[in-house]
Amino acid sequence: MLEIKNLHVSVGDKPILKGLTLSIQPGQVHAIMGPNGSGKSTLSYVLAGRAGYDITEGSITYNGEDLVALKPEERAAKGVFLAMQYPVEIPGVTTMTFLKTALNSQRRQRGESDLDAIGVLKLVRAKAKTLNVSEEMLKRALNVGFSGGEKKRLEILQMAIFEPRLAILDETDSGLDIDALRLVAEGVNTLRSPERAMLVITHYQRLLDYIVPDRIHVLAGGRIVAEGGKELALELEAKGYEHIVKDVA
Amino acid sequence: MTLAVAKRDAAAALVAARGVPHRRIEEWKYSDLKSALGEAGLGAVVAQWLVANKPSGVDIFDLSQKNPPDWVAANFAKDSGNTMSAASLALSAGGIAFRVPKGAAIADPLKLDFTGTGHVRALLVLEAGASLTLVEGATVADFRNVGFEIVLGEGAVLDHVRVSPADDAAVLVEEAFVRIAAGGHYRAHFASFGSKLSRMEVDITLEGEGAQAHLSGVSVLDGKRHSDVTTNMRHAVGNTHSTQLFKHVAGGNGRAVYQGRVIVSQGANGSDSNQSAKALLLGENAEADLKPELEIFADDVKCAHGAAVGDLDAESLFYLRARGIPEAEARGLLLHAFLEDAVAEIANPDQREHVRIELLAALNGFRATARDA
Numbered sequence: 001m002l003e004i005k006n007l008h009v010s011v012g013d014k015p016i017l018k019g020l021t022l023s024i025q026p027g028q029v030h031a032i033m034g035p036n037g038s039g040k041s042t043l044s045y046v047l048a049g050r051a052g053y054d055i056t057e058g059s060i061t062y063n064g065e066d067l068v069a070l071k072p073e074e075r076a077a078k079g080v081f082l083a084m085q086y087p088v089e090i091p092g093v094t095t096m097t098f099l100k101t102a103l104n105s106q107r108r109q110r111g112e113s114d115l116d117a118i119g120v121l122k123l124v125r126a127k128a129k130t131l132n133v134s135e136e137m138l139k140r141a142l143n144v145g146f147s148g149g150e151k152k153r154l155e156i157l158q159m160a161i162f163e164p165r166l167a168i169l170d171e172t173d174s175g176l177d178i179d180a181l182r183l184v185a186e187g188v189n190t191l192r193s194p195e196r197a198m199l200v201i202t203h204y205q206r207l208l209d210y211i212v213p214d215r216i217h218v219l220a221g222g223r224i225v226a227e228g229g230k231e232l233a234l235e236l237e238a239k240g241y242e243h244i245v246k247d248v249a
Numbered sequence: 250m251t252l253a254v255a256k257r258d259a260a261a262a263l264v265a266a267r268g269v270p271h272r273r274i275e276e277w278k279y280s281d282l283k284s285a286l287g288e289a290g291l292g293a294v295v296a297q298w299l300v301a302n303k304p305s306g307v308d309i310f311d312l313s314q315k316n317p318p319d320w321v322a323a324n325f326a327k328d329s330g331n332t333m334s335a336a337s338l339a340l341s342a343g344g345i346a347f348r349v350p351k352g353a354a355i356a357d358p359l360k361l362d363f364t365g366t367g368h369v370r371a372l373l374v375l376e377a378g379a380s381l382t383l384v385e386g387a388t389v390a391d392f393r394n395v396g397f398e399i400v401l402g403e404g405a406v407l408d409h410v411r412v413s414p415a416d417d418a419a420v421l422v423e424e425a426f427v428r429i430a431a432g433g434h435y436r437a438h439f440a441s442f443g444s445k446l447s448r449m450e451v452d453i454t455l456e457g458e459g460a461q462a463h464l465s466g467v468s469v470l471d472g473k474r475h476s477d478v479t480t481n482m483r484h485a486v487g488n489t490h491s492t493q494l495f496k497h498v499a500g501g502n503g504r505a506v507y508q509g510r511v512i513v514s515q516g517a518n519g520s521d522s523n524q525s526a527k528a529l530l531l532g533e534n535a536e537a538d539l540k541p542e543l544e545i546f547a548d549d550v551k552c553a554h555g556a557a558v559g560d561l562d563a564e565s566l567f568y569l570r571a572r573g574i575p576e577a578e579a580r581g582l583l584l585h586a587f588l589e590d591a592v593a594e595i596a597n598p599d600q601r602e603h604v605r606i607e608l609l610a611a612l613n614g615f616r617a618t619a620r621d622a
Contacts, residue, residue, distance in 0.1 A: 048567075048571045049570075049571070050567050050571075051563070051567070071570070071575075071576070072567065072570035072571045073570045073571075073573050073574060073575045073576065073579075075571075076570075076571055076572055076573035077573050082571055084568065084571075087568070088562075088564050088565045088568040090565055090568075090569075090583070090586055091586060091589075091590065092585065092586025092587060092588075092589035092590060093582060093583075093585075093586045093589075098569075098572075101574055101578070101582065102569070102572035102573050102574055103573075105572075105573045105574045105575060105578065106572075106573035109573065109575075141586075158572065162572075162573070
């Protein structure tokens with residue numbers, strides 16, 4: 001589903017990713033772990049199509065298509081979803097209006113008809129309930145005055161509504177207490193399916209206790225320096241990144 | 250007999266002495282009326298008005314008629330008089346006056362449109378405890394100057410919504426003088442789509458304790474359109490409260506001006522004032538001049554002011570696009586969101602919706618232009 005080959009990315013003149021190669025199949029959950037500054041967030045932004053990240057070498061292929069050539073909105077319509085580390089606050093746009101606009105924008109780009117207001121409301125309510133997102137939150141301006149946990153829950157709610165084929169979760173665990181983390185992880189786990197791939201980006205092993213990955217990649221210095229099964233997370237937790245990074249070097 | 254003959258003579262003398270305001274006069278620095286009018290100058294034509302809806306219970310008097318009632322004679326031409334309001338007094342014998350009698354609560358809005366070229370006066374008196382919604386519209390004209398006096402008695406409540414149309418050639422100027430007695434409450438929203446020169450100047454005096462004034466406004470300016478909102482908020486006595494929230498979006502060579510002066514008089518202790526003006530500039534040649542000012546001569550007052558000019562937030566734009574919303578639509582949504590808190594200040598729901606729809610149309614026009622460019 002996703003093939004990243006020898007990816008080099010610079011921000012400004014500074015190289016961040018230096019030859020990253022990664023392949024994810026449908027149905028799989030991969031985790032990317034790495035210390036601060038290793039390029040984790042850069043990878044997530046490049047996959048979602050944010051401006052300011054220059055791909056100097058390598059390729060990203062998504063379902064056989066060159067992902068890099070697509071605009072962010074086209075990627076979303078084709079099923080790429082990035083749950084952001086810092087969801088933005090947008091005063092003046094209610095959460096419900098935002099969800100409806102985004103959902104119908106994606107549908108339109110796929111040649112599907114718009115869902116009417118009632119259809120959207122039904123869909124959102126059904127999904128919101130399981131993630132403990134209240135009606136009151138949906139009426140508020142997008143992310144404005146939301147706690148860290150509420151913002152992350154709303155990201156996962158969007159994932160449930162948009163039903164992406166490739167979901168990238170960027171530090172979804174940051175800023176969450178254990179109850180919020182469990183709720184978010186449950187939400188993610190219910191979305192695991194044979195057609196859907198997930199890339200879970202995290203600094204800590206903690207999240208992977210709840211979202212158990214098929215494969216773990218360790219990112220350091222802009223490259224994958226170690227790979228393994230879920231047990232790799234435990235090793236990282238016990239010995240720290242330095243140990244692994246040193247072994248490779 | 251014509252109203253206020255002596256005042257008209259004095260006003261004519263003032264206009265003759267000062268001439269047409271131009272950019273070297275501080276208050277007109279960003280709105281060069283003299284060059285906008287060119288050789289035609291102020292002229293001496295009388296502009297027209299049209300009452301599109303007069304609710305029952307509102308008294309009306311044509312200012313060009315003889316024998317004005319007491320409520321007109323007592324309140325007409327009492328404003329402090331700047332050059333342009335003096336011009337409207339000196340150069341126009343016409344105009345319109347309204348009164349809402351004591352204690353009358355009028356639900357149906359009074360709709361008043363100013364039309365044609367020239368000068369015109371208006372007077373609105375709300376007696377003690379009266380309430381009204383005033384919807385002020387305007388047709389485009391080469392040049393129009395409106396001098397408007399508004400008097401709010403004790404505890405009177407006025408919701409004033411003014412929409413100024415988009416036009417490349419029109420020069421539209423208005424001065425409103427608002428006097429608010431104790432416990433009176435004036436809420437005004439000025440929406441402007443810009444013209445060759447467009448200026449709304451409002452001078453408010455909070456005359457009695459507990460008087461309040463809440464001003465808000467939006468402007469969406471494309472092409473070479475200009476919109477100026479100039480406010481003078483006078484806290485003449487203590488325990489008075491005022492807020493101002495203005496939002497501007499300017500693209501192309503559009504120019505948004507906000508000059509807001511808050512004056513807290515000596516002894517007006519316990520006054521509370523807040524003013525905020527923000528502008529988004531969508532083109533390299535767009536301009537915003539935001540000038541909030543405070544003059545405080547009292548103690549124990551709370552006065553806050555702020556102004557900010559910027560572009561659309563790149564992170565917000567990316568967030569919306571990453572959720573599948575195409576760039577043009579995402580920009581429109583963010584622009585609308587930027588203006589929304591000022592629009593939300595409009596108390597009357599029908600008028601609020603009306604302004605929203607007009608804004609949406611103007612913003613859509615923007616996006617179409619941006620795509621062509």
